[in-house]
Amino acid sequence: MTVVTPPPDDSILRAEGLTKVYLMGEVEVHALRGVDCTFHRSEMIVLLGASGSGKSTLLNILGGLDVATSGRFWFRDQELTAADQKTLTRYRRRHVGFVFQFYNLIPSLTARENVALVTDIADDPMSPEAALELVGLGPRLDHFPAQLSGGEQQRVAIARAVAKRPELLLCDEPTGALDYRTGVLVLEVLQKINRELGTTTAIITHNAPIARLADRVITLADGRIVGEERPTEKADARELTW
Amino acid sequence: MKALDRKLLRDLRHLGGQILTIALVVACGVASFVALRGNYASLELARTTYYERYGFAAAFASLERAPRSLLADIEAIPGVARAEGRIVEGVLVPLEPGVRPISGRVVSVPPHGASLNRVDLRQGRLLEPGRNDEILLLEGFALARGIEPGHRLPIVLNGRRREMRVVGLVASPEYVFAVAPGDLAADPTRFAVMWMGEEAVAAAFAMEGAFNDVAVTLQPGASERAVLHELDLRLEPYGGLGAYPRARQPSNYMVSGELTQLRSMSSVVPAIFLAVAALLLNLVLSRLVLLQRGEIAALKALGYHSGEIGLHFAKLVVLIALAGAGLGAAAGAWLGAAMTELYQHYFKFPNLEFRFDLSSAIGSLLVTLLASGIGTFAAVRGVLRLAPAEAMQAPPPARYTRSWLDRLELGRLVGTAPQMVLRELRRRPLRTLLSSVAIASSVGLTVVGGFYYDATEELVRTQFFDVMREDVTVTLTGPRPERAVRELGHLPGVLRAEGRRELPVRFRAGHRFRDGVVIGYPEDAELRALRDKNGRAVSIPPGGLVLTDKLAELLGLEVGDRLTLELREGSRAHEEVTLSGLVDESFGLQGHMHLTALSQLVRQEPLVSSVLLQVDPAHSRELHRRLTDLPAVAAVGSRDELLQRFREQSAGMILVFTLIITFFAVTITFGVVYNNARVALSQRSRDLASLRVLGFTRAEVSAMLLGEMGVQVLLAIPLGLFFGRGLVWALGTTMDPETYRLPLLVTVRSYAFATLVTLIASLLSALVVRRKLDSLDLIAVLKTRE
Numbered sequence A: 001m002t003v004v005t006p007p008p009d010d011s012i013l014r015a016e017g018l019t020k021v022y023l024m025g026e027v028e029v030h031a032l033r034g035v036d037c038t039f040h041r042s043e044m045i046v047l048l049g050a051s052g053s054g055k056s057t058l059l060n061i062l063g064g065l066d067v068a069t070s071g072r073f074w075f076r077d078q079e080l081t082a083a084d085q086k087t088l089t090r091y092r093r094r095h096v097g098f099v100f101q102f103y104n105l106i107p108s109l110t111a112r113e114n115v116a117l118v119t120d121i122a123d124d125p126m127s128p129e130a131a132l133e134l135v136g137l138g139p140r141l142d143h144f145p146a147q148l149s150g151g152e153q154q155r156v157a158i159a160r161a162v163a164k165r166p167e168l169l170l171c172d173e174p175t176g177a178l179d180y181r182t183g184v185l186v187l188e189v190l191q192k193i194n195r196e197l198g199t200t201t202a203i204i205t206h207n208a209p210i211a212r213l214a215d216r217v218i219t220l221a222d223g224r225i226v227g228e229e230r231p232t233e234k235a236d237a238r239e240l241t242w
Numbered sequence B: 001m002k003a004l005d006r007k008l009l010r011d012l013r014h015l016g017g018q019i020l021t022i023a024l025v026v027a028c029g030v031a032s033f034v035a036l037r038g039n040y041a042s043l044e045l046a047r048t049t050y051y052e053r054y055g056f057a058a059a060f061a062s063l064e065r066a067p068r069s070l071l072a073d074i075e076a077i078p079g080v081a082r083a084e085g086r087i088v089e090g091v092l093v094p095l096e097p098g099v100r101p102i103s104g105r106v107v108s109v110p111p112h113g114a115s116l117n118r119v120d121l122r123q124g125r126l127l128e129p130g131r132n133d134e135i136l137l138l139e140g141f142a143l144a145r146g147i148e149p150g151h152r153l154p155i156v157l158n159g160r161r162r163e164m165r166v167v168g169l170v171a172s173p174e175y176v177f178a179v180a181p182g183d184l185a186a187d188p189t190r191f192a193v194m195w196m197g198e199e200a201v202a203a204a205f206a207m208e209g210a211f212n213d214v215a216v217t218l219q220p221g222a223s224e225r226a227v228l229h230e231l232d233l234r235l236e237p238y239g240g241l242g243a244y245p246r247a248r249q250p251s252n253y254m255v256s257g258e259l260t261q262l263r264s265m266s267s268v269v270p271a272i273f274l275a276v277a278a279l280l281l282n283l284v285l286s287r288l289v290l291l292q293r294g295e296i297a298a299l300k301a302l303g304y305h306s307g308e309i310g311l312h313f314a315k316l317v318v319l320i321a322l323a324g325a326g327l328g329a330a331a332g333a334w335l336g337a338a339m340t341e342l343y344q345h346y347f348k349f350p351n352l353e354f355r356f357d358l359s360s361a362i363g364s365l366l367v368t369l370l371a372s373g374i375g376t377f378a379a380v381r382g383v384l385r386l387a388p389a390e391a392m393q394a395p396p397p398a399r400y401t402r403s404w405l406d407r408l409e410l411g412r413l414v415g416t417a418p419q420m421v422l423r424e425l426r427r428r429p430l431r432t433l434l435s436s437v438a439i440a441s442s443v444g445l446t447v448v449g450g451f452y453y454d455a456t457e458e459l460v461r462t463q464f465f466d467v468m469r470e471d472v473t474v475t476l477t478g479p480r481p482e483r484a485v486r487e488l489g490h491l492p493g494v495l496r497a498e499g500r501r502e503l504p505v506r507f508r509a510g511h512r513f514r515d516g517v518v519i520g521y522p523e524d525a526e527l528r529a530l531r532d533k534n535g536r537a538v539s540i541p542p543g544g545l546v547l548t549d550k551l552a553e554l555l556g557l558e559v560g561d562r563l564t565l566e567l568r569e570g571s572r573a574h575e576e577v578t579l580s581g582l583v584d585e586s587f588g589l590q591g592h593m594h595l596t597a598l599s600q601l602v603r604q605e606p607l608v609s610s611v612l613l614q615v616d617p618a619h620s621r622e623l624h625r626r627l628t629d630l631p632a633v634a635a636v637g638s639r640d641e642l643l644q645r646f647r648e649q650s651a652g653m654i655l656v657f658t659l660i661i662t663f664f665a666v667t668i669t670f671g672v673v674y675n676n677a678r679v680a681l682s683q684r685s686r687d688l689a690s691l692r693v694l695g696f697t698r699a700e701v702s703a704m705l706l707g708e709m710g711v712q713v714l715l716a717i718p719l720g721l722f723f724g725r726g727l728v729w730a731l732g733t734t735m736d737p738e739t740y741r742l743p744l745l746v747t748v749r750s751y752a753f754a755t756l757v758t759l760i761a762s763l764l765s766a767l768v769v770r771r772k773l774d775s776l777d778l779i780a781v782l783k784t785r786e
């Protein structure tokens, strides 16, 4: 019998024994095989792991995009394990910001309008202009995604994710489609937001050097957490090379 | 404005052409509904209020002559509320000297005014009691002839010419559709109906204290059938010609026929359009949803509820439907008003005006929304049910499998492009089928457009060229001895004269009956050809009776069966006869016999009531002048003139109808082909761009895309021709078979026309898409990620 200990005060997200099994016809794919983890307030977390190790799956579940096969998880003191779609949507709407590898901007909306998409439905958002200013895109407000470079598009996506002042910012390979220089620019923005707004930030990456930005590095392999370390010295995004 | 709504507007603009074509299809559906339904409602309302207001009777009967005292007996029939006796007689109006007179009808008006079938005074004043030279004239005729109150009009009453003064122009519920008896087409210039003081009419026709026509109204809840039966019994001794209900009153009968057709058209035509619109919306929406899978997923990840996203797409559909419905309502109001104006030429309801029926417009909007909703629901539901994380991934590559078709190794024979087309079709068989069905419906509509032309031409060919071989028909004032035929035969220019007897009868078989005439022909008659439904000549057997096949069908008779002829003239006996043959006729319901046999049946010497003349054109004028002066002549009809009028009347209607229906059909074809091609283009632009990069030419790439549409169109055409034939048949069942019967015939010409229209519309839409395809930005397409 497990005794459920209430999360410590500064924990914002907590998971226990998360598993995820995909059924591909006859074959069962175990994407997660029992993951326990806790994200703390204002923490910067980097998730590392080989391709197929379950990073995206974990983040999707923690972000309320997907549902675990078994296990439990809490946002603050609200258990979301068995939450229905409506509750999960409300959770994402109020508390979570997503940044995807392929930006997923709405091509028919300008940068400003893409951010407005979120500020329209958030409780206490910053203005789209302020959010874009934060990512250094003040002068590109009225440009459509097709008129922006990959890095700029990703920064719009970040502005869109943070405009609602989320408690949680989940980024799945935010620099995956970007070259080194642009990647650094994007990471700088993420770091700035983590510092200035105190947003708990989780970043999935294949680039080990990025781990130097983290307060904590979590490594996954084959659906399990196999390592957790706290870098002794937190680097600045500008200093990174890979 | 919310960012999501802004996206909606941008999507709308991006889909411009597709939205326009769908909105147009919706507009056609709504327009046809508003126009047809509005005309139905307007005509129905005009009829009800007009009849009510002017006391249109519930039943009518004509007779030879009865004393006015009989009216009390008639009013005593259980169920009869009121009876009014009148004198109704044929007259001639020799408008211009030397030109044959116009046939007309005079109706007597009691000194204190009629209580039933009252006239509706349009101009001038009503009759003043005691002034025996005053008449009221039917407005339609007066306007067509430029006659105004105050004018004097020569009238031949019972062979005597009198000058009458027109004091008022009137309309009447009995003559809303005024067609002279025995005439095939309504012509306001050729039928003069007038109302005259009872005293004057009685004096002219020696009918003092008598009547020859009676109209009755019924008490609420009375049995019409029983009253008609009683009426027949009461009138029998006075030469009753058979009582008939309001439904069979000639003018009302025509109005009812039109109403029936309007009602069925107003449901079938809009239904076709709305179904096609639903199909197109489904096509476009499901593609849009698939294309925007990533965007929908992002919206969900950002915290939008499924309901909000569903609403977003619903708004798109509602906007299209609203735009279409708005346009359709406006077009329908215009079209409906134009139709009403046409109707005003035929149906003289002074109160007939097109009423834009808001409830029918709203009703059609609701139906449109429902249809669009059905079209959209399936498309949107699938994606909304996806978990946001799953929707994140691009749809997996479409699955293709090798089929038996591939195993035939057709590819080697036909090349790669056709093979790609075939695979694409096979992958979406339902879409191919539905698209073909939609195009087929437009082909079918076009066939119907052609049918009206074909049928009218065929009617003209058989009726005016095969059946009627005479040049002139002379109607006599009553049955006359055969000597009259010889007299007419001696007139200048007459090559051949044939007398006929038209004997009014009631055909009865068991409990079924119809009123009509039996026509008696001389043994050697040549001027009227009788044909069976296969076009073979039918000769009347000596002593036998031949019926219009439709009449036999209505009475449930077959050749060899017995039926009763209740004669309305001469002996007035009820005679049993055997049905000895059937003829196929376009107009009316009648029987045919030899004159001698008919005379024996009525127990009279051979009499004739009309004479057919074959005339040398050179003497035509002279002949008409001579005919004018003969007192025994009631009316003179010329085949050429009749034909010309028939053509004039039908040509305009048919042209308008064909144009509208062709436009409608083009809208559907264009909408389907264009939308299909655009959807296919957006779906496969990557493949096609890749092919272009690989070195395929524009033409080759277009062929791959448009080949698919080509196959759909080619499938649709035979299906549509078949469907059109079915529609024509269905339309035939809504037309009243008792006045005239349009041959249910579609010619090769119409099939070809429908095919051509479809091909041209398809080609045009293909060209538009081809231009899009040519301007495909290879780099942009390959760079963007779906």
Ligand SMILES: Nc1ncnc2c1ncn2[C@@H]1O[C@H](COP(=O)(O)OP(=O)(O)OP(=O)(O)O)[C@@H](O)[C@H]1O
Pocket (backbone or CB within 6 Å): A022, A023, A024, A029, A030, A031, A049, A050, A051, A052, A053, A054, A055, A056, A057, A058, B390
């Ligand atoms: N929808 C799915 N259906 C079936 N299997 C899936 C699905 N999504 C993920 N998987 C499987 O689950 C496992 C974990 O996938 P996941 O996307 O979490 O890996 P990842 O660590 O993010 O890899 P990458 O670094 O390549 O993005 C993989 O083996 C993957 O094939």
Ligand SMILES: [Mg+2]
Pocket (backbone or CB within 6 Å): A055, A056, A057, A172
């Ligand atoms: Mg991943």
